[in-house]
Amino acid sequence: MPQTVESLKSFHAARAAEAKRLYQEARDPVESAKDWRAELRAARQVLARALRASDYFADVASALRENGGHMLALRHVMAPPISQDQFKLLCPDWSKGSENNDKPVAPGVAVAVAATFGAWRDRHLTRWLDTGRRPTRVEMREILLTLAPLIANQTVATSRRNRLAARQEQAVVALLERKGWARLPSSLIDRRAAVPERHFMHKTRFATATAAPQEVDVACGLRNTVVLAMECKVTNDETNSVKRVNDVLKKAEAWKTHWGSFVITAALLDGVIAAKDVERLIDAKVRVFWSHDLDSFSAWLDDQF
DNA sequence: GAGACGCGACGTCGTTGAGA
DNA sequence: TCTCAACGACGTCGCGTCTC
Numbered sequence: 001m002p003q004t005v006e007s008l009k010s011f012h013a014a015r016a017a018e019a020k021r022l023y024q025e026a027r028d029p030v031e032s033a034k035d036w037r038a039e040l041r042a043a044r045q046v047l048a049r050a051l052r053a054s055d056y057f058a059d060v061a062s063a064l065r066e067n068g069g070h071m072l073a074l075r076h077v078m079a080p081p082i083s084q085d086q087f088k089l090l091c092p093d094w095s096k097g098s099e100n101n102d103k104p105v106a107p108g109v110a111v112a113v114a115a116t117f118g119a120w121r122d123r124h125l126t127r128w129l130d131t132g133r134r135p136t137r138v139e140m141r142e143i144l145l146t147l148a149p150l151i152a153n154q155t156v157a158t159s160r161r162n163r164l165a166a167r168q169e170q171a172v173v174a175l176l177e178r179k180g181w182a183r184l185p186s187s188l189i190d191r192r193a194a195v196p197e198r199h200f201m202h203k204t205r206f207a208t209a210t211a212a213p214q215e216v217d218v219a220c221g222l223r224n225t226v227v228l229a230m231e232c233k234v235t236n237d238e239t240n241s242v243k244r245v246n247d248v249l250k251k252a253e254a255w256k257t258h259w260g261s262f263v264i265t266a267a268l269l270d271g272v273i274a275a276k277d278v279e280r281l282i283d284a285k286v287r288v289f290w291s292h293d294l295d296s297f298s299a300w301l302d303d304q305f
Numbered sequence: 306g307a308g309a310c311g312c313g314a315c316g317t318c319g320t321t322g323a324g325a
Numbered sequence: 326t327c328t329c330a331a332c333g334a335c336g337t338c339g340c341g342t343c344t345c
Contacts, residue, residue, distance in 0.1 A: 083317055095329065100319080157336075158318055165334070203320090215321095215333065233334090240336065242312070247334080310343075316336080325328080 008282055013275040015290045020272050022292055023236065036156065043151035044144050047073045051143075056135050057126055060114040064105040068098025071113070076147045079122035091116040164234040168270050168291050169202065172218050172232065175294050176200050179301070181220070192262055195221035197305075206255060206263075214251045222264070222304045228287075229255055230266045238274040245277040252286050268297070 050073035054063035057077065063070045071094075075082050084096040093109045094116075105113065121129070125143050128135040135143070177183065182199045189195060190207040199221045206216045206229055220228040231251060233244040245267075252265035267281055270291035281288050289297040 085317075096318090097328070154317075205322095235335080237336090239311090244335080246312090306345105308344090311341090313338105313340090315338085317334105319332105319334090321330100321332085323328105323330095325326105 005282060009275075009279050012278045012282065012288050015288075015293065016269075016273050016275050016278050019270060019290055019292055023271050036152065039152035039156050040148050043148040043155065046151060047076075047144055047147055050074060051135075051140070057117075057121070057129060060117050061107070061110040064098075064110040064113055065107055066104060067102050068105045069100075069102035071096075071099040072151065073147075074113075074117055076150050077122055077126060077143070078117065078120040079125075081147075081150055082120070087116070090120065164236075164270070165232065168232045168234055168268065169217055171291060171294060172230065172268060172297075173200075173202055175298060176218075176220070179298065189216075189219060189227065192225040195219050195227050197221050197223060206251075207258060214254055216251070217268075220301070226262055226264060227259070228264045228266055228301075230268055230289075232268045232270075233273075234270045234291075235273055236271050238272060238277075241273040241277045245273075245280055248281065248286060249284050252284055 050063060050070040051057065053066060053070055054060045054074075057074075060070075060074060071084075071087070075084070075087055078087075082090075084099060088094055088096065091113055093112050094105070097103065098105050123130070125139075125146060128139055173183070180198070184195065184199050184201050188205045188207065189201070195201060201219045202217070204216060204219055206214055206219060206227075216229045217232040218228075218230040220230065222228055229251070231248045233248065235241040235244045248265070248267045255263045255265060264287060265285075266287035266289060268289045268291060269278070278288060287300070289300070
C-alpha cells in the first residue's frame, strides 16, 4: 500500500477506475431484459391475485382480512400510486407489516383501508366498480398492462438495493471467517475491548459522543482494543457516490470524536465512485478498500498483528 | 447563455430495537 | 410476542453556481 497521501490517491484512483470498468462489464442487456420480464410476470400475478381475492376490487376488506399482502397491488391502483408510508398517512390504523409479511388485516382496519382505497382508486382503471359490474377482458388487460410495470419497477429497485449491499457485506464476513476470525452476536459497542482481537460483529451499533449510536456494517477487533469500523458502500453512479461518502465521513467524525485513536474507520467500496470522493475519504484518514480487491484488505488485517 | 457540476431535499423500502 | 417509530441504504430531482 502506498505511503504518501498523493501516491495513495493515485493508487485508489486506479482502483476506482477498475471498479467502474467491472461494473460496466457486468451489465448484460440480455440478462437484464430477462430479469425484467420475470418481474413483470410476477407483478401481473400480484395484480391478478388481488383482483380475484377482492372480487375485482368490489370487496377489498375481505381480501385484506385473508392476506394483507394484497396492499402491494391496491396501493398501485390508487391515483396516483402511493407508497406504504404515504398510505399510512391516509389510513393511520393500517400497518405496513401486514403487507410485507402477508398477514391478515384486522376486520376494523380492513374496512378503513377499503374506504381509503375507495376514495383514492383510479376511477378510469376501475370504472366497472361505478356501475356494479364485472370488468371486461379489455379492462382487465388494461389494468395489468398499466400497473404491472409500476410494481415491477419498485420491486426491481428494492431487490437490487438489497442484493448489492448483502453481496458486499457477505463477502467481508466470509473473508473474516476464512481467516479464522470469530463472529460475535451484534451488540452495542460502548466500551473499549467490546470486540476482542480477531473477533468481529456484523451490523452492530457503535457509540458516539454526541449523537445516538451509529450502525456499523462490520466491526473488527484489532490489537490493543482498537476497533476497525468498516462501512460497506455500493454506488452505481457518481452523483450518488457523493452521498454515500458523506454518510461514511459523518460516521467517521462521530466515532473519532468519541473514541479517538481507538477506532479506525474504513470504507469498502464497490461500483461507480468518483475519484474525488475517494480522495475525500483519504483526506479524512478513512482507510479505503475495494470489493474487487479483498486480498488487500486481508493483507492489511494481517499487518495489524 | 448553455451545459456541467455540486449538493440539499426528499422519496421508497427494509430492518431493528424499544415499549406495550 | 407483537407493533411500529426510527433509522439506514440507496435513488432521483431540481436549483444555484461555475465554467467555457
